[in-house]
Amino acid sequence: MSSSGQIRFINNTVTICDVSNNMFSHIPVNNGRHVKYLNISNNRFDNYFISEKRGEIFETLISLEVIDMSFNNIFSLPKLLFKNSRKLMYVNVSNNRLSDWLVDVSVPANSLKMKAFTLPRFKHDVPVRDVLHGLLWKSMMNCRKYDSTLVHIEDELENQWLKKQYPDIKTATWIDVVDLGSEGKWVSFSSGKTANYLPWDGGEPNNYDSSEHCAFIFNGGTEKWFDGNCTSSLNFMCKKKISV
8 A cells, every 4th residue: 555645744753764665745844853764765756846945845854864765756956955954964866857966965064975875675585795895875775786785684593694604704794783763772774673683792782982883793704793883884795685
């Protein structure tokens, strides 16, 4: 079932909102102050943003860090569109009809660092190794090139299988587990689902310097997990959908 019309946030503590693959056409001014990750891909946003003059559409999304606007037939992104989203770092506007990219990247405190990243989800997966280096967000984008996501390890059997398959990996490798929404609440970034299997190394996660919110594996060759700064440049491993 799909939904249409307005996307309306209420005063709650939701931090991850995925309303992709629906028929939404606009976002009225409302309360979404806690939303950090918003996926509005595959909807009906086309010329909706063209008339934005004062940054009102995302005015209340003050915590927004990541937004996926792909596959919407969008024509233009006005200069002040993200005026109030000062934490915004990553935007995906792929597969639209953009003729104007006017967003003032000096407005958000961190500036927009990327224009492409997605939040795909799959049910059946097979690991695909890739030893390119990149930030967690860049790693996610690179996985997308293979029609895949960062690897999400769901149980001990899978964790040990990966270790046996790739005994030569001795350096830290990103996986699809983060606690960006709430400290200590580890979830799959690709799906938003709670990560119930968390084989941390001794003393982990330690959230060193209050800045470690993304998980990695194979540090020093161990299959145990560590938390790290999401902006660190590490190896990464992807999972790809297969037909069963």
